[in-house]
Amino acid sequence: MLRWIGWSVLLAVIACRREPRPTCNPPCQNGAPCLAGQCQCPMPLEGPACEKDARDKFLYPWEGRRRCESVRSGLRYAVWKEPGTAFLFLGGSFYGTGFDTLKAVLVDPWSFIVDDQSLVSTPALISGKGETRRDSLFLTVRVQLGIGRAETCFFELKRR
Numbered sequence: 001m002l003r004w005i006g007w008s009v010l011l012a013v014i015a016c017r018r019e020p021r022p023t024c025n026p027p028c029q030n031g032a033p034c035l036a037g038q039c040q041c042p043m044p045l046e047g048p049a050c051e052k053d054a055r056d057k058f059l060y061p062w063e064g065r066r067r068c069e070s071v072r073s074g075l076r077y078a079v080w081k082e083p084g085t086a087f088l089f090l091g092g093s094f095y096g097t098g099f100d101t102l103k104a105v106l107v108d109p110w111s112f113i114v115d116d117q118s119l120v121s122t123p124a125l126i127s128g129k130g131e132t133r134r135d136s137l138f139l140t141v142r143v144q145l146g147i148g149r150a151e152t153c154f155f156e157l158k159r160r
Contacts, residue, residue, distance in 0.1 A: 024049070043086040046109045054109035055081040055088055062137050064157035071095065077157060079137075088112055090130075095143045095153060096122045104130065114141065135159045 024034035032039045032050035041050035062077040077092035086106040094100050098121020104112040111131035119126055128141030139155035 043108075044081075044106045053081070055086070055106055057109075057132055058088055058112075058137065061160040062157035063160045064137075064155060066093070066153055066155050068095065068143070068153035069151045071153070076160070077137075077155075090114075090139075093121070094126060094141060095119060095124055095151075098122060100126075102126065119143075130155075 024037055024039050026049040028034050028039035029049045029051045030045055032041050032045060034040075039048065039050045041047070044054045046052050046054040058079045059081060060079065062079065063074070065074050066072065073093075075093050077090060079091075080089050081087065082089065088104045088106060090102045090104060092099065094102065098119070100119045100121050102114050102117055104114045106112050110133070111129065114126065114128045114130070116125055116127045118124070123145075125144040126141050128139060130137060130139040132138075135158060137155070137157040137159075139157070141153050141155075142150055143153060144150045
């Protein structure tokens with residue numbers, strides 16, 4: 001009986017010995033898991049060790065042109081983030097001349113989406129998407145002005 005217990009313990013120890021877990025170099029930060037030697041970054045984190053906030057590349061004053069079917073103008077916009085989330089906020093004139101704030105969610109390190117939101121300055125519903133490329137921010141929004149009446153606006157903005 002004692003001999004059987006000894007062999008059982010030895011077999012259990014051998015069975016529990018596994019290959020060492022792959023480690024990430026550099027080590028993952030911000031609670032990101034290491035899988036197959038690579039850090040798996042949750043949004044909004046990026047970088048080899050999940051050490052960067054991907055939203056930081058959007059956080060600039062932006063200036064550029066807005067082109068809609070009925071409105072063309074040069075404007076300024078600001079982008080800021082909400083700590084602890086993947087949200088970005090865009091402030092500026094998105095249609096007409098009034099100031100509005102849009103809430104956007106990061107979908108990957110270079111782009112975001114704006115779900116349906118009401119504008120405060122104009123009775124309209126807006127939705128869209130945006131992306132950054134180098135020092136430019138491109139935003140496309142659909143402005144629903146009423147039943148059956150909508151416009152698409154394009155923004156080409158540069159960092160100020």
